[in-house]
Amino acid sequence: MDQVNIEHTPPAVVEYLALRQIAGLSPMSREGAEIGLPNSLFAVCLREEDMLVGMGRVIGDGGCFFQVVDIAVHPDEQGKGYGKLIMSEIMKYLKENVPARALVSLLADVPADRLYAPFGFEYTSPKSEGMWWRQGE
Structure with a gap:
């Protein structure tokens, strides 16, 4: 692994939106990011120098329900173990x-779903199925 710095703060809105896009995650609005990022229960950012190369967050009510979101690694930096590092930091937070x-x-996109099983995440089907609703443009 190259020299990477771990921060436990949400990324800036502009870099958050940019990393989501380049990593192939669905686009979010600037307005949504401005509201959502400060409301994170936990965030981890990986930086090489000042460049955001990876991120992940935990959101939820802080008591009954938690959701792991925004796991993303810059395509140029994939294959270096950064996804596992992000999840390790998130798991420390969750366990505590x-x-x-x-x-x-x-919600795990295929084939990225393979990242989560070693951390104890299991598929919910056939007992339950994930569902979602998304606000239009």
Whole structure:
């Protein structure tokens, strides 16, 4: 792994939107990012010098429900273990802060879903299926 700095703060809105786009995640609005990022329960950013090369966040109500979101690594930096590093930081937070019986969920794009199983995440089907609704433009 190259020299990477770990920060436990959300990224700036502009770099957040840019990394989501270049990493192939669905686009979010600037307005949504300005509201959402400061409301993160936990965030991790990986930086090489001042460049954001990876990120991840935990959102939720802080008691019963938590969701892992925004796991992204810059395409030029993939294959260096940065996704595992981000998840390791998130798991430290979850193990220290999630109360008993609380639910931690995530939506995993294929083939990135393979990243999460070693951290104890399991598929919910056939017992339940993930669903979503998204506000239009």
